Amino acid sequence: MNPFWQNIFRHQKDKQTLHYFLSQVPMFAKLTTRELRFLEKLVHVRNFEAEEPVFSTGDIGSGMYIVRTGQVRIFVPRHEGTERELALLEPGDFFGEVALTASRPRSASARATTATVLVGLFRSDMVEAIRSHPAPMAKILLGLNRVLGDRLLQCSLQLDQFLDDAERSARDQGHD
Amino acid sequence: MTDQPGFSRAQVAVLYLVLTTAIASGIAIYSSASTVTGLLRTATAGLFLPLLLAMIVAFLLDPLVNFFEHRGLNRTLGIFSIYLLIFVVGFFLLMVLGVPNWRGMMLALKADVPRYISFAITYVANFLALAQQHFPFIAHYNLEVHLRDFSQTVIGLVLMQTPRSAMRIGSLLILVPLFSFFFLRDSRRITRALISLTPNRYFEMVLDIYAHISYQLSTFIRGRVIEATIVGLVVWGGLALTDIRYAPILALVAGVSNLVPYIGPIFGMLPGIIIALVDLGVGPQFWWILCVYILIAQVIVDNMILIPVLISKVSNLHPLWVILAIIMGGKLYGVLGMIIGVPIASIINIIILEIRQYRRTFNPYSRYFTRHGKML
Numbered sequence: 065m066n067p068f069w070q071n072i073f074r075h076q077k078d079k080q081t082l083h084y085f086l087s088q089v090p091m092f093a094k095l096t097t098r099e100l101r102f103l104e105k106l107v108h109v110r111n112f113e114a115e116e117p118v119f120s121t122g123d124i125g126s127g128m129y130i131v132r133t134g135q136v137r138i139f140v141p142r143h144e145g146t147e148r149e150l151a152l153l154e155p156g157d158f159f160g161e162v163a164l165t166a167s168r169p170r171s172a173s174a175r176a177t178t179a180t181v182l183v184g185l186f187r188s189d190m191v192e193a194i195r196s197h198p199a200p201m202a203k204i205l206l207g208l209n210r211v212l213g214d215r216l217l218q219c220s221l222q223l224d225q226f227l228d229d230a231e232r233s234a235r236d237q238g239h240d
Numbered sequence: 241m242t243d244q245p246g247f248s249r250a251q252v253a254v255l256y257l258v259l260t261t262a263i264a265s266g267i268a269i270y271s272s273a274s275t276v277t278g279l280l281r282t283a284t285a286g287l288f289l290p291l292l293l294a295m296i297v298a299f300l301l302d303p304l305v306n307f308f309e310h311r312g313l314n315r316t317l318g319i320f321s322i323y324l325l326i327f328v329v330g331f332f333l334l335m336v337l338g339v340p341n342w343r344g345m346m347l348a349l350k351a352d353v354p355r356y357i358s359f360a361i362t363y364v365a366n367f368l369a370l371a372q373q374h375f376p377f378i379a380h381y382n383l384e385v386h387l388r389d390f391s392q393t394v395i396g397l398v399l400m401q402t403p404r405s406a407m408r409i410g411s412l413l414i415l416v417p418l419f420s421f422f423f424l425r426d427s428r429r430i431t432r433a434l435i436s437l438t439p440n441r442y443f444e445m446v447l448d449i450y451a452h453i454s455y456q457l458s459t460f461i462r463g464r465v466i467e468a469t470i471v472g473l474v475v476w477g478g479l480a481l482t483d484i485r486y487a488p489i490l491a492l493v494a495g496v497s498n499l500v501p502y503i504g505p506i507f508g509m510l511p512g513i514i515i516a517l518v519d520l521g522v523g524p525q526f527w528w529i530l531c532v533y534i535l536i537a538q539v540i541v542d543n544m545i546l547i548p549v550l551i552s553k554v555s556n557l558h559p560l561w562v563i564l565a566i567i568m569g570g571k572l573y574g575v576l577g578m579i580i581g582v583p584i585a586s587i588i589n590i591i592i593l594e595i596r597q598y599r600r601t602f603n604p605y606s607r608y609f610t611r612h613g614k615m616l
Contacts, residue, residue: 110440110443192451
């Protein structure tokens with residue numbers, strides 16, 4: 065057996081597993097292999113066809129999704145059927161994590177643009193797992209907290225920037 | 241359909257042939273379908289009770305298994321250690337307390353039952369005679385003969401069923417731990433596989449509703465079984481203070497019948513009161529037994545302590561539904577159906593309530609309506 069070929073196949077096989085994929089997601093970056101294998105049993109792998117909606121604005125969310133393959137469009141529907149696109153998510157990106165801790169309405173809609181495989185982690189499974197496996201779940205929740213904190217920070221920075229811009233343009237208009 | 245001008249003879253023949261084949265195949269499919277359902281029914285006939293009991297056992301042991309799992313033990317290993325623990329504790333209790341003489345008690349009961357029933361019949365007859373003096377039209381109802389016939393059939397049934405029920409208990413002792421082991425170990429995997437069959441559109445909703453229902457169900461079943469056990473133990477303790485015979489069997493009857501709300505406790509204490517009347521007569525002991533059944537077991541222990549602590553208001557059934565469930569359960573599965581009919585009706589009630597609750601709270605338009613459906 066040529067060691068060169070052997071090596072390639074083993075490498076690829078490793079990378080194709082679900083727990084390797086999960087370890088690449090920032091929320092689960094600090095988990096050990098054992099904890100990743102536990103997480104692997106907790107998530108649901110869902111297949112979406114092209115143009116199939118994942119959820120729509122106002123739905124009560126019950127969990128987050130991670131894009132495994134394919135592409136997901138995040139958008140806000142506007143009047144007369146037009147849509148304002150917020151993001152196009154590629155493999156490894158995740159969305160909907162706000163609904164993981166409490167049931168809140170979705171703030172945007174999500175739709176698969178191509179045939180897409182999503183990995184879902186849902187609140188009810190997490191609540192049950194917290195009771196039986198507190199230690200790995202604490203790490204996952206810390207990761208979630210980190211992600212939410214980062215997003216909040218980004219958001220407040222942008223808001224600051226936006227307010228500054230608005231103030232400046234108002235002052236400019238006043239001068240004119 | 242027959243000899244119309246447009247059809248040749250050959251065409252008509254083909255038409256008849258096709259129609260005959262269609263009807264024949266329809267009958268064949270129908271009869272084979274009924275054979276298949278018949279076969280299914282025969283195949284699953286004895287499985288209902290062990291499956292139900294195994295599910296109840298699984299619900300009861302689930303918190304213990306979770307406790308072991310929480311401590312970092314493998315789930316399968318945890319279930320095995322719980323089984324071992326139960327076995328050891330049971331064995332230990334048997335060694336310490338001695339094997340209860342169930343066999344001797346059953347034989348004595350078999351000899352005594354006719355005596356008790358004849359006493360009940362004479363008692364009812366006296367009562368009827370008294371009633372007839374005041375309401376002469378009752379004389380038409382020959383209640384005494386009805387009762388005697390009924391009691392004879394009951395005794396015959398008990399005599400015939402005892403060896404068979406011993407066999408059934410033996411098979412239950414093997415099947416229930418086996419089934420409940422797999423329920424405990426694989427219930428998550430089974431339900432996950434079932435839930436993952438739902439289409440993407442409804443997946444989140446089904447997952448959420450399932451989580452709510454399973455939580456409510458586990459608390460309900462656990463609460464009911466613990467309640468019945470405690471009531472049975474209290475009755476046993478109360479009866480053991482008197483000279484009454486068959487205290488363990490009477491306690492078992494009281495505990496099991498306590499699973500049926502409203503009506504169950506009344507029927508649960510009838511045999512105890514009859515036996516007390518026959519063996520002990522009306523005296524201080526009789527009044528104490530009545531007090532144990534009604535005041536201590538039902539009013540104080542059950543209604544004041546256990547029900548507020550264990551049973552959530554979600555599972556409350558309207559008395560009308562309780563009666564309907566008892567009648568329908570009795571029609572389907574006899575005495576067993578009467579006992580489990582009400583809990584099953586409560587389970588259905590919980591499922592419907594949870595789905596309705598979910599649809600109301602999680603309705604995207606719910607913020608435009610009040611809780612009673614009026615528009616804001």
